[in-house]
Amino acid sequence: MPNTPRKSRIAPAPATPTFTTPAEAPLHAPALTALAFALALSVMLGATGCSAGAPTDSTGGIAGTADEEAANINLVNTSQLPDSSFLYDAQIADLQNSDSYMNGQTVQVTGEVVGDRIVSDYDTTYYWITLQATDDSYAEISVYMPASSTELIDMYGAYGKRGTILQVRGTFWAARADHDGVTELEAQSVSVVNKGEIIETKFEPIRFIVGGILLVIGAVLALLYRYLGERRR
Amino acid sequence: MWQRFTLFDLRVIGHYLGMLILFAAVLMAVPFVTALILQEWDPAGRYLYSMGIAIVVGSLLRFCRIESSRLNRQQALAVVGLAWVVLGLFCSIPLYFSGHYLTYLDAVFDGISGITTTGASVIIDLDHLSYADNMFRFMMHLLGGLGLIVVALSLGVFGKRASTSLFTSEARTEHVVPNVIQTAQFITKITAIVIAIATVFMTVFLMLDGMEFMRAALNALWVAISALVTGGFTPMQQSILYYHSAGIEFVLMILMIMGTIAFVVYSEVWKGRTSVFFRDIETRAGIVWMVALAIVLTATLSTSTLFADLPSMMRRGTFMLVSAASTTGFSVITTNQLLTVFTSGAFLIIAVAMAVGGGTGSTAGGIKLFRVGIIAKSIVNTIKETISPDSARVAVSYYHLGRRVLSSDVVKEAMTVFILYVITYTIGVLVGIAHGYDATQAIFESIAMTSNGGITTGIVTPGMPWTLEIFYILQMWVGRLEFLTLIALAVKLIVSILPRRKRNAEDARYR
Numbered sequence: 001m002p003n004t005p006r007k008s009r010i011a012p013a014p015a016t017p018t019f020t021t022p023a024e025a026p027l028h029a030p031a032l033t034a035l036a037f038a039l040a041l042s043v044m045l046g047a048t049g050c051s052a053g054a055p056t057d058s059t060g061g062i063a064g065t066a067d068e069e070a071a072n073i074n075l076v077n078t079s080q081l082p083d084s085s086f087l088y089d090a091q092i093a094d095l096q097n098s099d100s101y102m103n104g105q106t107v108q109v110t111g112e113v114v115g116d117r118i119v120s121d122y123d124t125t126y127y128w129i130t131l132q133a134t135d136d137s138y139a140e141i142s143v144y145m146p147a148s149s150t151e152l153i154d155m156y157g158a159y160g161k162r163g164t165i166l167q168v169r170g171t172f173w174a175a176r177a178d179h180d181g182v183t184e185l186e187a188q189s190v191s192v193v194n195k196g197e198i199i200e201t202k203f204e205p206i207r208f209i210v211g212g213i214l215l216v217i218g219a220v221l222a223l224l225y226r227y228l229g230e231r232r233r
Numbered sequence: 234m235w236q237r238f239t240l241f242d243l244r245v246i247g248h249y250l251g252m253l254i255l256f257a258a259v260l261m262a263v264p265f266v267t268a269l270i271l272q273e274w275d276p277a278g279r280y281l282y283s284m285g286i287a288i289v290v291g292s293l294l295r296f297c298r299i300e301s302s303r304l305n306r307q308q309a310l311a312v313v314g315l316a317w318v319v320l321g322l323f324c325s326i327p328l329y330f331s332g333h334y335l336t337y338l339d340a341v342f343d344g345i346s347g348i349t350t351t352g353a354s355v356i357i358d359l360d361h362l363s364y365a366d367n368m369f370r371f372m373m374h375l376l377g378g379l380g381l382i383v384v385a386l387s388l389g390v391f392g393k394r395a396s397t398s399l400f401t402s403e404a405r406t407e408h409v410v411p412n413v414i415q416t417a418q419f420i421t422k423i424t425a426i427v428i429a430i431a432t433v434f435m436t437v438f439l440m441l442d443g444m445e446f447m448r449a450a451l452n453a454l455w456v457a458i459s460a461l462v463t464g465g466f467t468p469m470q471q472s473i474l475y476y477h478s479a480g481i482e483f484v485l486m487i488l489m490i491m492g493t494i495a496f497v498v499y500s501e502v503w504k505g506r507t508s509v510f511f512r513d514i515e516t517r518a519g520i521v522w523m524v525a526l527a528i529v530l531t532a533t534l535s536t537s538t539l540f541a542d543l544p545s546m547m548r549r550g551t552f553m554l555v556s557a558a559s560t561t562g563f564s565v566i567t568t569n570q571l572l573t574v575f576t577s578g579a580f581l582i583i584a585v586a587m588a589v590g591g592g593t594g595s596t597a598g599g600i601k602l603f604r605v606g607i608i609a610k611s612i613v614n615t616i617k618e619t620i621s622p623d624s625a626r627v628a629v630s631y632y633h634l635g636r637r638v639l640s641s642d643v644v645k646e647a648m649t650v651f652i653l654y655v656i657t658y659t660i661g662v663l664v665g666i667a668h669g670y671d672a673t674q675a676i677f678e679s680i681a682m683t684s685n686g687g688i689t690t691g692i693v694t695p696g697m698p699w700t701l702e703i704f705y706i707l708q709m710w711v712g713r714l715e716f717l718t719l720i721a722l723a724v725k726l727i728v729s730i731l732p733r734r735k736r737n738a739e740d741a742r743y744r
Contacts, residue, residue, distance in 0.1 A: 096567060096568070100538065100539060100574070114360040114361070115360055115469055116443060116448060117443050118444070118475075118478070119441075119443045121479060128477045130471065132358075138358050138470070140471055142471070142474070142475075157361060158360070159273065160273075160363075174539055175539035175540055175574045177542045177545060180545050180548040181540050181544075181545030181548070181566070181570075182474070182477070182549075183567045183570055202274070204278070207277075207282075208277070208278050210282045210285070211280075211281030211282035211283075211284065211285045212285070213285070214282055214284075214289055215281070215284065215285045217285070217289050218258075218288030218289045218291075219288070221289065221292035222288070222292050225292060225299070228299050229299055229300065232299055232300055
């Protein structure tokens with residue numbers, strides 16, 4: 001079927017005949033029915049389209065007048081290539097329980113940096129960072145990020161330290177072949193959500209008093225045992 | 234038929250358990266000092282009062298028997314059998330108050346997992362655990378791996394009148410050197426030398442990877458201990474995967490393999506008799522077994538969509554196989570990879586490797602290569618007898634610290650323990666299924682607990698059902714004692730609910 005401009009507007013309905021008396025109406029019912037059928041048919045034909053696709057101009061856009069362009073906003077541009085990098089805002093625990101469907105997907109996670117920055121054996125300009133979920137799951141994932149991104153980390157989580165909270169966007173690999181099958185998140189974008197902080201633990205003497213008393217009691221018992229043993233000899 | 238314990242027996246058992254608890258108190262001094270040096274005041278206070286509790290209870294128990302006395306075999310059986318769980322209970326006290334366990338039972342689980350060198354853990358937020366607590370976890374591994382009794386004998390905890398019955402009750406049957414105390418000291422010395430050398434190497438590797446010195450040295454020491462005693466605890470939540478280091482994995486594989494070799498063989502090699510190692514039935518059975526498993530694992534992994542490339546198989550697959558076969562429990566893959574990326578065949582291979590385990594007289598768990606070798610020899614013997622004329626006298630020999638003839642007693646012991654392991658694995662599966670878990674995961678977990686392997690698939694987690702948790706604790710305990718000691722103890726305790734009052738002549742001899 002040749003490409004012809006598709007008319008998106010419905011053809012105007014013919015003037016509706018007026019009836020002088022109700023008695024005259026039945027005489028025009030068949031005509032009205034035929035008219036309604038014609039209208040429905042035209043709508044149907046218009047909706048399915050006489051043309052197979054929208055005409056395009058040299059730039060790949062949809063040709064037509066301004067009014068028609070405005071009306072074509074919601075149309076699908078079939079010349080656009082499919083985009084496989086759909087972004088998933090994910091929890092680290094979900095990645096740890098994911099199936100192979102997630103392999104190669106772009107994800108975004110937020111977590112606390114814990115442990116150490118470990119240089120990669122595969123490329124010394126990259127480092128391994130461990131990201132721990134900030135929810136109650138304590139799930140972790142290894143993040144493969146360039147050295148420049150690791151400079152954003154001001155503190156690594158450990159005992160007495162809460163590490164930097166990072167938001168990392170990158171590609172999730174369930175078993176990355178060129179990294180010997182490791183599960184990792186290959187970082188493409190890293191941003192700081194919260195800086196790290198020291199968790200102060202004060203020295204409280206009371207904690208040592210109870211232990212000290214018990215040690216003294218134990219020492220007394222040990223000496224008493226030794227004394228009784230010597231006496232029996 | 235069943236000789237009950239007397240009150241005298243119970244007093245002697247209480248006395249020696251008290252001494253072991255005192256030894257545990259000394260063990261807690263190591264994390265206490267670590268906490269003081271690193272200014273971790275909360276852990277320091279915890280370990281101080283945990284030491285105090287252990288010293289008071291241990292000292293009170295010693296009063297059960299003022300004079301020292303020799304242990305007869307039945308008393309030694311009870312001391313060894315109860316030592317694991319009693320020490321596990323005391324070791325769980327400082328762990329629970331660290332705030333990293335949901336319940337006290339979870340802390341007991343980790344305490345017994347550490348002492349029995351299983352390595353499975355239900356700890357929460359391991360990466361924020363203090364250095365002192367981590368040090369204690371690996372001290373538990375060291376104590377359990379070397380054997381509570383070996384360490385106690387080596388340090389003279391039981392005094393000069395300690396008998397060999399304690400040593401043999403702990404499923405250790407060979408005497409490395411004629412004197413038991415010297416045997417214990419030899420085992421301790423070998424362990425210390427190997428761990429020291431491995432720690433130096435791995436500290437260098439970790440520092441080259443970017444770790445600062447203190448963290449590198451402590452991590453190296455801890456994973457070296459865990460590997461040699463085939464424990465499985467690691468200082469970081471991601472296990473050995475955390476280090477992303479082929480060098481670390483290589484050193485640890487060597488240590489794990491060393492941990493599966495009987496200590497008595499080390500003594501022979503130390504004296505220059507290396508042929509003893511290569512001719513031993515366990516060495517040969519182990520080589521054949523590992524080669525067979527490696528071939529099957531490679532074949533099944535090659536069908537995986539995500540794990541089929543050779544470097545992945547070589548690195549991850551080999552490490553997991555060695556970790557499972559040595560019943561260490563280290564992992565370089567995630568639990569999700571084990572369940573979804575590994576093929577079901579690879580999953581089963583790992584489970585079977587744990588089920589068989591390592592060598593007797595080593596730190597490894599499982600059925601043991603010696604028993605598998607003996608059963609194989611027995612099959613050969615049966616076939617020979619079948620095809621030989623009635624008048625022929627068939628004898629099959631094997632080499633285990635000397636040429637020996639396969640006897641019916643040895644075969645009976647091997648078959649009995651083998652069957653007991655299989656029964657325990659099966660019961661564990663049924664208990665896991667009854668709690669609603671997937672059958673394959675339940676099989677894997679039951680084997681991991683009984684063989685003290687420690688690689689888990691997600692059933693052993695914080696908040697798991699307490700009934701299942703208690704059952705897994707029993708499995709770890711039973712597996713560590715290799716059944717016979719524990720079953721004999723259970724029978725003795727049941728019939729001794731009302732202990733005998735009168736001593737007989739045998740008791741007077743051991744006074």
